[in-house]
Amino acid sequence: MSQLKVNSIIPVAGVPTGGAGGIVQMKQTVKTDTFSTTSTSATDVTGMSVSITPTSTSSKILITYNLRASCENIQMSFFLLRGSTTIYVGDAAGNRIQASSVIGGTTDPSSVNRTPQENIVFFIDSPATTSAITYKIQTQVNQGDGYVNRSRNDSNDNFRARVASSITAIEVSA
Numbered sequence: 438m439s440q441l442k443v444n445s446i447i448p449v450a451g452v453p454t455g456g457a458g459g460i461v462q463m464k465q466t467v468k469t470d471t472f473s474t475t476s477t478s479a480t481d482v483t484g485m486s487v488s489i490t491p492t493s494t495s496s497k498i499l500i501t502y503n504l505r506a507s508c509e510n511i512q513m514s515f516f517l518l519r520g521s522t523t524i525y526v527g528d529a530a531g532n533r534i535q536a537s538s539v540i541g542g543t544t545d546p547s548s549v550n551r552t553p554q555e556n557i558v559f560f561i562d563s564p565a566t567t568s569a570i571t572y573k574i575q576t577q578v579n580q581g582d583g584y585v586n587r588s589r590n591d592s593n594d595n596f597r598a599r600v601a602s603s604i605t606a607i608e609v610s611a
Contacts, residue, residue, distance in 0.1 A: 442476045461496060461608040464489045468602045472585040479516055479523075479575040482585055486573035487604045491566060495611035498562045500525075500572050504602040505553035507541035509581030510600075511544040515539065515556060523575075525560040542581070542589075552588055553600050561609075572606055 468484040484505075489498060506513055514536040516527045526535040550556040564570050576583060584591075586600050 444507075446467065457512060458497075458545055461492055461610055462489065463605065463607045465603055465605040466584060468604075471587045471591075471599070473549045474576060474578060474583050475581070476577055477579065479577050482515075482574045482576050485585075486571055487606045488569055488571045489606040489608060490494060490569045491608050493610065494567055495566050496564075497609045497611060498564055498570070499607040499609055500558075500560045500605070501607075502556070502574060502602070502604040503505050503557050504538075504556045504558075504574060504585065504604075505600045506540050506556065506576075506583060506585045507553045507587070508540060508578055508583040509589060510542050512539045512541050513578050513583040515558075517558065518575060519564060519570060520574050523560070524537060524562060542578075542583075543545060553562050553584075553598070555584065568608075572604060574604060 450459070460590045464487050466484065468482075472482050472484070474480055481508070485504065491498065500517065502517065504515060509563065514534050514540045516523050517537040523535070525537045529535055539557050540554040540556060582589070586602055588597055590599065
């Protein structure tokens with residue numbers, strides 16, 4: 438006689454509302470090339486976007502990005518957007534930039550800031566839609582230059598690194 442024993446069966450659409458939550462789907466974009474900017478206004482980081490179509494309006498979307506960057510001068514700011522709307526930023530306060538994450542920079546040639554710094558962000562979004570959504574990263578520098586996936590000094594030395602960055606969208610049932 439055959440038997441099938443399981444602790445639980447989770448439907449393809451995830452755990453029903455009121456359940457403990459389950460992963461429905463995951464989408465990821467990995468950026469392996471470099472990006473540079475001198476823009477003091479928010480601009481798209483090419484290759485740092487991910488699209489997902491939620492299966493339910495009650496689903497949550499866990500957005501994570503792991504971005505490595507380096508810059509000159511004070512800072513390089515990053516912004517998480519859903520479509521054209523900036524989400525997950527700090528409160529407005531005077532002239533301060535409302536950012537999702539930042540890295541510091543310097544003009545000191547001996548500084549470790551010449552090496553790409555890691556930004557890791559986790560944010561749970563509630564888009565309340567079953568239409569396709571695109572999440573993306575924008576960036577700006579206060580002055581000077583900024584780079585993604587490389588050091589400020591990108592000389593061809595065996596102690597310089599090229600790195601990768603990623604953005605991931607995970608649908609979680611409510």
